[in-house]
C-alpha cells in the first residue's frame with residue numbers, strides 16, 4: 001500500500017520550470033522553508049535537453065537576447081558561457097516550392113514592399129499598447145475581437161506576407177495566424193521589444209545560446225534547492241482552510257502558508273481548488289491554450305552548407321519544416337541543423353516518417369549532401385505526456401480583454417507565476433525568471449519581509 005507523506009513548509013511552489021525554481025530560490029535565500037512540487041520526473045518544464053551525434057542540444061528554449069538580463073545574471077551565477085548563434089552567410093528562402101539563395105528577407109520586390117507595409121502597420125499598432133494592461137488600450141475591444149489572420153485579410157496582405165506572418169505565428173505561438181488574437185500578437189511583440197528585435201540574430205532574440213544547453217543551467221539551479229524539489233508529483237488538489245493552504249499530490253500532503261502556482265494558465269485548471277477559483281480564472285485557463293511546436297535535429301559529418309556560403313538559416317512554407325538554424329558545435333563538425341516543424345504536418349507521424357519528411361525538405365533547402373545524415377532526433381511539445389504544449393499560449397480573440405486581468409491576480413493564499421504572467425519578455429525564459437521573482441516578492445511581503453530586488 002502506498003503511504004502519503006505529510007509535510008509542512010512556509011511556501012509550496014507548484015512547478016519546477018524556471019519560474020518555479022526562481023521563486024523557490026528567492027524565498028530560500030530569504031530564509032523561508034520552501035518545497036517545490038513538480039509533476040514531471042525532471043525539472044525544467046519547457047526547457048529540455050536531448051542528444052544528437054553525441055552533442056547535447058536544446059529541445060525546448062534555446063536563445064537569450066542581449067537585454068535578457070535576468071537570464072544573463074543566472075548564467076553568470078553558475079559560471080556559464082554563451083555561444084553566439086551562427087548566422088554568417090546567406091539564408092535560403094523557399095515559398096511555393098521555389099528555392100532562392102539570398103538574404104533571408106529577399107522576396108520578389110512587390111512582396112518586399114507589401115511585407116514592409118504590413119510590418120510597419122503592425123509596429124504602429126504595437127507602439128501605443130500598454131504591455132502590462134493591454135485591455136486598457138482605448139481600442140482594445142476592436143483589436144481583440146479579431147484574429148491576426150482576419151486582420152491580415154483586412155489589410156489585403158499578399159500571399160508571401162501572409163506566409164511570413166504564419167512562420168512568425170507558428171514559431172512564437174505554435175499556431176497559425178487564424179488562431180491568435182491580434183491584440184495578443186501586438187502585446188507580445190511590444191513585450192519582446194518590437195518586431196525587428198524579435199527577428200534579429202545579432203542584437204536580437206536569437207543572439208546567443210548557452211554552452212552545454214539551457215537545461216544544464218536549470219539543473220544546476222535546481223541542484224542548489226535539493227532536497228526541496230519533489231519530482232514525479234503532479235499536484236491534484238489545493239485546499240485553503242483559514243490561514244493555511246494544503247497541497248495534495250498522490251504521494252504528498254503539504255501544509256503551507258502560501259502556494260505559488262507556476263503551471264501555464266491552461267494547466268492550472270487540472271488542479272482541483274477548494275474553494276473553487278473565481279469563475280474568470282477558469283475562463284483564463286480555457287482560453288490560454290498552449291500552442292504546439294516541434295523541433296527536429298539532423299546531424300552531418302560537417303556543416304557542409306557553410307562551404308557554400310550558407311548560414312543554415314532557412315524559411316519555408318513547407319507543411320513540415322518552416323525554419324532552420326545551424327546549431328553545430330564547431331566548423332569541424334558535427335554539423336547540426338535544427339528545424340522548427342509545424343505540429344500540424346509533423347506530430348501525427350511516427351519517427352521514421354518524421355525523419356523522412358524533415359530530411360526530404362533539408363535536401364530541397366541545402367542540396368544532396370543533406371541526404372547523408374549521421375543522426376536524427378526530434379521532440380514534439382504538443383505530444384508531451386505531462387503539461388503538453390509550447391512555446392506559448394495561442395491566445396484567441398477576446399481572451400485578453402475578458403480574462404487578461406486575472407493572469408496574476410492572487411486568489412486568497414494562492415499566487416501565480418510563469419512566463420505568461422510577466423510584464424516584460426513574457427514567453428521567454430527571462431520572463432519566467434521575472435515572474436518567479438515577482439511572485440516570491442509578493443509572498444515574502446505577506447510573510448513580513450521585503451525581498452531585495454533582483455539578486456543574481
Ligand SMILES: Cc1cc2nc3c(=O)[nH]c(=O)nc-3n(C[C@H](O)[C@H](O)[C@H](O)COP(=O)(O)OP(=O)(O)OC[C@H]3O[C@@H](n4cnc5c(N)ncnc54)[C@H](O)[C@@H]3O)c2cc1C
Pocket residue numbers: 014015016017018019020037038039040043044045046047059060061062063064233234235236262263264267270271293294295381386387389390391392417418419420427428429430432
Ligand atoms: C520549442 C520551444 C522553444 C522555445 N524557445 C525559447 C527560446 O529560444 N528562448 C526563450 O527565452 N524561451 C523559449 N521558449 C519558451 C521558454 O521555454 C518558456 O518561456 C519558459 O521555459 C517557461 O518557464 P515557466 O517556468 O514559466 O513554465 P514551464 O517551463 O512550463 O514550467 C511549469 C512547470 O509546471 C509543471 N506543472 C504543470 N502542472 C503541474 C501540476 N499540476 N503539478 C505539478 N507541476 C505541474 C510543469 O510540468 C512544468 O515543469 C521555448 C519554448 C519551447 C517549447
